[in-house]
Amino acid sequence: MARSTSGESVMERVLRIIEAFDVSTPVLTVSDIARRADLPVATAHRLVNELIELRMLERDGERRIRIGLRMWELASRSSRVVRLRDVAMPFMEDLHAVVRQHTQLGVLDGDEVLHIERLSAPGSMANATYVAGRLAVHACSAGLVLLAFGPEDVRERLLARPLRRYTPATVTDPQQLRQIFADIRTQGHFLADRMCIPNAVGAAAPIFDANGDILAALTIVVPSDANRIVGHIPALMTAARGISRAVGMAGFSLMLPMASDAKFLAIHRNSRP
Template sequence: MARSSSGESVLTRAVRILSAFSAEEPVLTVSQLSRRAGLPIATTVRLVEELTRHGLLARDERRRVRIGNRMWELAQRASPVRALREAALQFMDDLQHVVGHSTQLGILDGDEVLFVERLVAPGAVVTFTEVGGRLPLHASSAGLVLLAHAPAEVRDRVLSGPLPAFTPHTITDPRALRAALADVRRRGIALCAGHIHPDATGIAVPVRGSGQVIAALGLVVPNDRHAWSLVQPLQLSGMALSRALDVRTP
């Protein structure tokens, strides 16, 4: 595979271009892509043109660049979380109608929680999560559930690394985080009041498949005394989804 003078492969440089897009800025100029990817403008132009020919990128009427439909098609066709999302949507929709708050589904990806589905309730409390969005494992309820059941090497790596704070309530002390993870394993629930935003409480439970925790099902609710009353319907939904996944497993 061809490499640049810096030793990077063409594939690595293409990934840097694709990674420059975000939910907040899904459309970028070539100059913006060049700066964000840290690539020379000529290299960026050449790679954008090639990626566009393959449908992985596309141009709008102003020649700005966005992710192409082909990228979405390939991701949907072979996504490893497709079955999980399809199974979870019914339970998430039912749960949202019962509790009246936003629901979300996250999986472990590296040292972060990756949110693969979200349903937003009308008038919902503020939430930082979005489909395809990520949060550090230590900071969110879904992250705590996944970290509590993650392999020991993942827990050790997160506990030894930086634990940035989103609010004064975010867990940033390794000993406090270790104790919180033990509590999540014991109680089967993570409730994070004001850890990401002072006005929001995140609640999450494990989703199991073949006996292993494969995801976290969660709610984002107002940060008030009523949050605990929503734990039981969330737990019931998590158990029902786990049973449905086991039935689907060949």
């Protein structure tokens, strides 16, 4: 594959162009793309035009660029994330009918939880995340559950460096986090009381793939009332176990990491007008 004078391949530059789009900026000019992708304008212009010809990107009437429909089509044909969402949705809908706030499905992507689905009711509290939104893995219930049941080397790598404190309740001490991980493995869930944002309480339970490996986390989020969410934890755990069983019955393994699938879909999902 042809490389630039910097040694970077065309594929690497194309990926940076695609990743220039995010939730807050689903539509960009070529100059915006060049700046965000750290490319010369001429290079960005050439690659963007080629991606438009391939229908991976689209240009609107004002010559602004957005992610193309074909990208979503290709990602959806065999993506494990799509299959997971399809399996999980009936259980999430039942759980959401009980909670009537936020019900979320997240996977681990590096040091963050990437949320691939969320159900919310009209009038629900403001939430820190959204579909294709990310939260720091150590600061939310889903992330701590994913870490607790994941590989030890992933946990230790995270604990080896300074962790950001998002609220006074965010746990950043390695020894405290190790105890939390042990408690999660014993209890099968975790309740995060205002760890990420001051006015929200979240609870998460693990979802396992057909091989028994941690796959995702199912989360409910309600206003800052820990007593209220405790009553929903049995329903949360029942739904998570149901999704795990359904994944197993479907006969496929969705073992993490799924980051490539999740990123590809997330970019498209949040680049629509």
